[in-house]
Amino acid sequence: MDIPRIFTISESAHRIHNPFTAEKYATLGRVLRLTPEMHILDLGSxxxxxxCTWARDHQITGTGVDLSPLFTGQAKARALELKVSERVSFIHRDAAGYVAAEPCDIAACVGATWIAGGLEGTLALLRQSLKPGGMMLIGEPFWRRRPESDAVAQACGANAPEDFLALPELVGLFDERGYDVVEMVLADQEGWDRYEAAKWLTLRRWLEANPNDPFAPEVRSILTESPKRHVTYTREYVGWGVFALMPR
Structure with a gap:
């Protein structure tokens, strides 16, 4: 049970697997007005x-669920490093269909809404773990600039322009589904650079260490194309943010 190999290679040195930076997560924790002993469920952690950083900075407790054994192991090591392993736990399993045994103050899926078949399925899944009056966190892409064709959308990591919404449309969708948007923190182009560009050195070092691996030609192709694709497409077309929602 694991995620595709390219992600465990390219993101093996990442602490954050989305376009947020440490500063953005600190901002998010602050604006959510976290208080000690709040419990957070994080699907796709x-x-x-x-x-881990919110447990250190805000004394929350939490449970993370992730499909990658590598990332789950890194999460446990990070908890030990920050001396919060008594406050947070991490489970290696498929987060699809995971519902907390006890309702949570915050139920989050930050950048992994594919686990429940997309945004709407993930909203429904998270709501099953939420206390009355609790918040849901959704990390989701949106178009900063709508692609002119399917080919441009595919270069941005989507299949077609219809796969993502513009930011006003995304916020409007939350309203239509019966949620108040009570906070949001948006990534910026620097965050995209840190997420995408950090992969390139990792890929290069992996190729140097594994020149005869059968996967090496695919890794070489990705490394060659990714910088050009990022600066031409992802950086210019795709936005990303975390939205705090409360059911009405």
């Missing part, structure tokens, strides 16, 4: 940076 990656290497655990959100839960």
């Amino acid at each position: 990656g290497s655990g940076e959100m839960l």
Whole structure:
């Protein structure tokens, strides 16, 4: 049970597996007005940076669930490093369909809404783990600039322009589905650079260490094309943000 190999290679040195920076997560924790002993469920928790730093800075407790054994192991190590392992736990399993045994103050899926078949399925899944009066966090892409063709959308990581909404449309969708948007923090182009560009050195070092691996030609192709694709497409067309929602 694991995510595709290219992600465990390209993001093996990442602490954050999305376009947020440490500063953006600090801002998000502050504006959510976190208080000690709030419990947070994080589906698709990656290497655990959100839960671990919030446990350190705000004394929350949390549970993270992720499909990658590598990232789950890194999350546990980060909890030990920050001395919060008694406050947060990380589970290696498929987050699809995961519902907390006890309702949570915050139920989050930050950048992994594919786990429930997309945004709407993930909203429904998170709501099952939420206390009355609790908040949901959704990390989701949106178009800063709508692609002119399917080919441009695919270069941005989508299949077609219809896959993502513009920011006003995304916020409007939350309203239509019966949620108040009570906060949001948006990534910027620097965050995209840190997420995407950090992969390139990792890929290059992996190729140097594994020249005869059968996967090496694919890694070489990705490394060759990714910088050009990022500066031409992702950086210019794709926005990303975390939205705090409360059901009405």
